[in-house]
Amino acid sequence: MGEDKDDFVVTPWKVEGIIDYDRLIEQFGTERITEELKDRMYKVTKEKHVLLERNLFFSHRDLGWILDEFEKGNKFVLYTGRGPSGKTHIGHLVPWIFTKWMQEKFDTTLYFQMTNDEKYFFEPHLSLDDVRKYTYDNTLDLLALGFEPENTYIIQDIEHIDLLYEIAVEVARKVTFSTVKATFGFDNSTNIGSIWHSAIQAVPAFLHSWIYGKKTPCIIPCAIDQDPFWRVTRDIAEKLGYYKPASIQCSFVPGLKEGGKMSSSEPMSAVFTTDTPKMVKKKVMAAFTGGRTTVEEQRKLGANPDICSVFKYYNFIFMPDDKDLADIEKRCRSGDILCGECKQILAPMMMEFLEKHQAAREEVKDRVDEFSAARLRDELRR
Amino acid sequence: MGEDKDDFVVTPWKVEGIIDYDRLIEQFGTERITEELKDRMYKVTKEKHVLLERNLFFSHRDLGWILDEFEKGNKFVLYTGRGPSGKTHIGHLVPWIFTKWMQEKFDTTLYFQMTNDEKYFFEPHLSLDDVRKYTYDNTLDLLALGFEPENTYIIQDIEHIDLLYEIAVEVARKVTFSTVKATFGFDNSTNIGSIWHSAIQAVPAFLHSWIYGKKTPCIIPCAIDQDPFWRVTRDIAEKLGYYKPASIQCSFVPGLKEGGKMSSSEPMSAVFTTDTPKMVKKKVMAAFTGGRTTVEEQRKLGANPDICSVFKYYNFIFMPDDKDLADIEKRCRSGDILCGECKQILAPMMMEFLEKHQAAREEVKDRVDEFSAARLRDELRR
Numbered sequence: 111m112g113e114d115k116d117d118f119v120v121t122p123w124k125v126e127g128i129i130d131y132d133r134l135i136e137q138f139g140t141e142r143i144t145e146e147l148k149d150r151m152y153k154v155t156k157e158k159h160v161l162l163e164r165n166l167f168f169s170h171r172d173l174g175w176i177l178d179e180f181e182k183g184n185k186f187v188l189y190t191g192r193g194p195s196g197k198t199h200i201g202h203l204v205p206w207i208f209t210k211w212m213q214e215k216f217d218t219t220l221y222f223q224m225t226n227d228e229k230y231f232f233e234p235h236l237s238l239d240d241v242r243k244y245t246y247d248n249t250l251d252l253l254a255l256g257f258e259p260e261n262t263y264i265i266q267d268i269e270h271i272d273l274l275y276e277i278a279v280e281v282a283r284k285v286t287f288s289t290v291k292a293t294f295g296f297d298n299s300t301n302i303g304s305i306w307h308s309a310i311q312a313v314p315a316f317l318h319s320w321i322y323g324k325k326t327p328c329i330i331p332c333a334i335d336q337d338p339f340w341r342v343t344r345d346i347a348e349k350l351g352y353y354k355p356a357s358i359q360c361s362f363v364p365g366l367k368e369g370g371k372m373s374s375s376e377p378m379s380a381v382f383t384t385d386t387p388k389m390v391k392k393k394v395m396a397a398f399t400g401g402r403t404t405v406e407e408q409r410k411l412g413a414n415p416d417i418c419s420v421f422k423y424y425n426f427i428f429m430p431d432d433k434d435l436a437d438i439e440k441r442c443r444s445g446d447i448l449c450g451e452c453k454q455i456l457a458p459m460m461m462e463f464l465e466k467h468q469a470a471r472e473e474v475k476d477r478v479d480e481f482s483a484a485r486l487r488d489e490l491r492r
Numbered sequence: 493m494g495e496d497k498d499d500f501v502v503t504p505w506k507v508e509g510i511i512d513y514d515r516l517i518e519q520f521g522t523e524r525i526t527e528e529l530k531d532r533m534y535k536v537t538k539e540k541h542v543l544l545e546r547n548l549f550f551s552h553r554d555l556g557w558i559l560d561e562f563e564k565g566n567k568f569v570l571y572t573g574r575g576p577s578g579k580t581h582i583g584h585l586v587p588w589i590f591t592k593w594m595q596e597k598f599d600t601t602l603y604f605q606m607t608n609d610e611k612y613f614f615e616p617h618l619s620l621d622d623v624r625k626y627t628y629d630n631t632l633d634l635l636a637l638g639f640e641p642e643n644t645y646i647i648q649d650i651e652h653i654d655l656l657y658e659i660a661v662e663v664a665r666k667v668t669f670s671t672v673k674a675t676f677g678f679d680n681s682t683n684i685g686s687i688w689h690s691a692i693q694a695v696p697a698f699l700h701s702w703i704y705g706k707k708t709p710c711i712i713p714c715a716i717d718q719d720p721f722w723r724v725t726r727d728i729a730e731k732l733g734y735y736k737p738a739s740i741q742c743s744f745v746p747g748l749k750e751g752g753k754m755s756s757s758e759p760m761s762a763v764f765t766t767d768t769p770k771m772v773k774k775k776v777m778a779a780f781t782g783g784r785t786t787v788e789e790q791r792k793l794g795a796n797p798d799i800c801s802v803f804k805y806y807n808f809i810f811m812p813d814d815k816d817l818a819d820i821e822k823r824c825r826s827g828d829i830l831c832g833e834c835k836q837i838l839a840p841m842m843m844e845f846l847e848k849h850q851a852a853r854e855e856v857k858d859r860v861d862e863f864s865a866a867r868l869r870d871e872l873r874r
Contacts, residue, residue: 227661234665238658268658275653276620279609282685283616287669290684302672303664306688 120335121295123232125362131168131334138337140169140359150177155215160430161208161360169334171344172356179327180216186327188213189314189355191223191265194244195233198251199380200460201363204426208360209331210255219261221314221483222252227267228311231303238268249478251383254470259480265317267310270483273490274313277320277350282309284346293338312343315355321489327353334359364422366397384468387461394420394457400442401449412445420449420456428459502717503677505614507744513550513716520719522551522741532559537597542812543590543742551716553726554738561709562598568709570595571696571737573605573647576626577615580633581762582842583745586808590742591713592637601643603696603865604634609649610693613685620650631860633765636852641862647699649692652865655872656695659702659732664691666728675720694725697737703871709735716741746804748779766850769843776802776839782824783831794827802831802838810841 118127120134135142147170148162154177161167176186190209192202213220226241245266252264267274290296290308319326330340337359344354365379381393400414400421415421421442429435438455441447500509502516517524529552530544536559543549558568572591574584595602608623627648634646649656672678672690701708712722719741726736747761763775782796782803797803803824811817820837823829 227657230661231665238662268661271657272654275609275657276650279612279650279685280620282688283613283683285684286681287678287684287687288680291680296669298668298670298673300669301665302667302669302687302691303661305669305684306664306691309684309688 122335122338125335129362131361134334135169138169138334138341140171140334140337140357143168143170143173143358147173147177150174154180155211157215159208159211161204161426163432164425166204166426167208167331167358167360169337169359170357171337171340172354173329173358176327176329176356184327185216185218186329186356187218187318188220189223189328189330190220190332191225191311191314192248192252193225193229193232194241194248195229195236196244197382197384198248199382200423200427200463201365201380202248203251203255203383204363205331205333205360206252206255207427208358210257212329212331212358213257213261217261219263219318220257221263221265221317223265223267223311223314224248225267225307225311226269227271227303228307230268231301231307242268246478249481250471250474251467253474253477253481254383254467256470257481259477262481263483263486264481265314265483270486273317273483273486274310277313277316278309280350281312281316281343281346282306284349285309285342289342289345293342308339308342311339312346315340315343316347316350316352317486319352321486325351325353327356329356329358331358332360333362335362363426364419366393366419368398368417368419381460381464383464383471385464387465390460390464391457394453394460395450397453399449399452405448408448409445412443413449415439415442418442418449420452423456423460428456428463504717504720507717511744513743516716517551520551520716520723522553522716522719522739525550525552525555525740529555529559532556536562537593539597541590541593543586543808545814546807548586548808549590549713549740549742551719551741552739553719553722554736555711555740558709558711558738566709567598567600568711568738569600569700570602571605571699571710571712572602572714573607573693573696574630574634575607575611575614576623576630577611577618578626579764579766580630581764582805582809582845583747583762584630585633585637585765586745587713587715587742588634588637589809590740592639594711594713594740595639595643599643601645601700602639603645603647603699605647605649605693605696606630607649607689607693608651609653609685610689612650613683613689624650628860631863632853632856633849635856635859635863636765636849638852639863641859644863645865645868646863647696647865652868655699655865655868656692659695659698660691662732663694663698663725663728664688666731667691667724671724671727675724690721690724693721694728697722697725698729698732698734699868701734703868707733707735709738711738711740713740714742715744717744745808746801748775748801750780750801763842763846765846765853767846769847772842772846773839776835776842777832779835781831781834787830790830791827794825795831797821797824800824800831802834805838805842810838810845 118129120129152158180186188209190205209220224245226245229236229241230238249264285308290305296305315328340355340357347354365376367379378393378396381390397419400418402408402411402413424435424438500511502511534540562568570591572587591602606627608627611618611623612620631646672687678687697710722737722739729736747758749761760775760778763772779801782800784790784793784795806817806820
């Protein structure tokens with residue numbers, strides 16, 4: 111699924127090549143977020159969001175239905191998550207930032223799943239200790255964004271399996287090997303944990319309904335590579351008496367190298383949330399851009415922001431003001447600014463962002479337990 | 493696996509035809525229990541057991557090693573279980589009776605797994621409520637045999653998943669779809685829960701070692717149809733730092749109808765532990781025997797106990813005294829006794845057995861919680 115011989119590959123475990131998002135929407139069978147849907151969201155949020163405005167969140171399933179239900183007073187819950195297989199990089203923060211905005215504006219509950227079992231199944235080099243260490247580490251980055259425990263539940267699959275297993279068992283009876291084979295490209299050499307995991311990843315979409323005994327809509331903000339999971343989840347939802355989860359999907363934050371997304375497995379392509387200012391500067395200065403081979407040529411012909419990773423960072427996070435962005439784009443295309451100069455603008459922005467993030471990350475260290483899904487056990491006992 | 497075009501099929505979910513146990517041993521790759529091994533067991537137990545003497549427990553894996561370790565002071569734990577998909581019949585009690593004998597004589601701990609998740613995965617007509625109801629019901633039959641809570645832990649997969657999941661995750665990473673496909677005959681239409689279950693069924697073999705942090709031998713007394721699970725479990729045990737579980741395996745208690753084992757799915761073939769005296773009598777009187785078509789013929793030629801279900805019940809449970817058994821066999825072969833008369837001997841024996849069992853079953857009703865594996869959570873917190 112999501113594979114194309116010619117130029118790109120998108121699965122939950124691999125994103126490669128230059129992605130044609132229109133073709134991806136067609137392949138996955140999702141829909142573009144229309145201006146009308148944005149306006150319906152803004153009617154509630156009373157403010158625009160740059161990630162929606164710039165179409166970085168660009169695809170969805172059933173967003174219109176979620177808004178219909180919301181307007182009728184049937185509030186949704188949010189579900190997103192993280193596979194804790196490494197340190198957090200800036201790319202990971204993008205869907206979390208948007209999730210937090212939705213949580214605040216729609217005043218709703220978030221279930222955040224740390225799929226430590228998934229990462230153990232899929233990455234043979236990781237130990238259980240490793241995935242636990244990354245779970246804690248990644249949680250700090252999530253919480254540094256300012257979530258509050260009142261309406262945020264962090265689920266750790268292995269530690270909170272007692273909250274998940276009964277629903278997972280119901281899901282797993284409805285999903286055949288054929289389905290996961292076709293959806294994820296599994297084969298005979300796939301381990302049975304990886305096969306099982308698609309049941310576990312479905313669970314948070316139904317958890318609120320199950321705990322409170324009230325069928326509740328759920329929407330999943332996430333990068334589009336996770337869509338195959340939601341197809342499986344949606345297929346069986348109604349058979350189990352739940353709503354199909356909706357989703358709202360973003361494109362990938364590009365890496366600092368040419369092509370592909372920001373990836374933990376290529377350290378120079380990714381700016382980690384714990385990088386020092388010196389490391390950030392080094393990575394930014396080495397970043398791939400749309401520049402010309404010589405200064406003379408660039409002054410004369412201008413550069414190409416469309417393929418430039420520096421420009422993409424302005425676009426995703428660091429230049430939320432459209433005027434600033436348009437200005438730098440113009441200077442780039444006209445040859446008025448050279449790539450080195452442009453990097454000298456991005457690097458301090460990133461360093462400042464990370465300085466604040468790292469301080470917030472320290473502050474949440476003694477608050478992690480407050481967010482634990484273990485609290486849901488008390489709800490179940492009621 | 494365990495399938496033979498000609499005449500019999502043995503898998504964990506299906507036992508059909510006239511089983512050639514010698515061929516089964518060869519197919520499964522287990523070993524016959526030798527007289528020498530029995531004598532080594534009796535050196536410890538100080539008494540013989542009819543199920544061993546009559547070779548009803550007939551097959552094993554690593555029983556010699558278990559006894560070696562025991563002699564060195566490295567005591568084993570016992571593990572067996574039940575898939576709670578229906579009421580308990582007398583056939584189910586046979587391995588449990590033997591397990592209890594081993595527990596007493598070797599003074600050791602038993603982990604008993606109620607695989608309620610398995611039965612939910614494999615039997616589409618059962619609800620979660622159904623498998624829970626049968627779990628409770630079957631537990632009463634187990635406890636009616638006189639187990640004591642001090643050294644008996646009943647694990648309910650769904651309810652005690654928090655005790656099982658971490659080990660199951662480790663197992664599942666080591667087992668591929670190829671393996672379970674070859675071992676259990678799974679195919680693309682198998683649901684992902686059934687595929688996953690082989691990881692869960694491996695766990696109790698390692699649970700004691702995991703909880704107490706001490707590598708402990710484990711032996712599994714069970715019917716031989718469960719052997720495929722232990723092959724998978726044994727294959728990955730050492731990779732995870734555990735001993736391979738040993739096993740000691742019995743043949744199937746025959747049904748009261750012709751061919752096959754006693755089966756809950758054929759009510760007239762099975763005597764349930766909750767059957768009334770009237771029902772027992774009716775089933776026994778309708779049982780398949782090795783009798784002749786006419787009285788005259790039987791008086792003249794005798795009958796055939798080898799294929800007679802009534803005789804098999806004497807053999808398995810109701811005539812532990814070899815003299816009694818030899819006597820009835822002789823009378824049968826000589827034509828001295830007719831099948832109707834013989835059934836009139838078995839029926840009251842069975843009724844008496846069940847009367848006592850049912851009384852014991854009532855008595856344990858308020859003690860079920862004392863046996864719960866939930867107590868192991870306290871061990872883990874230490």
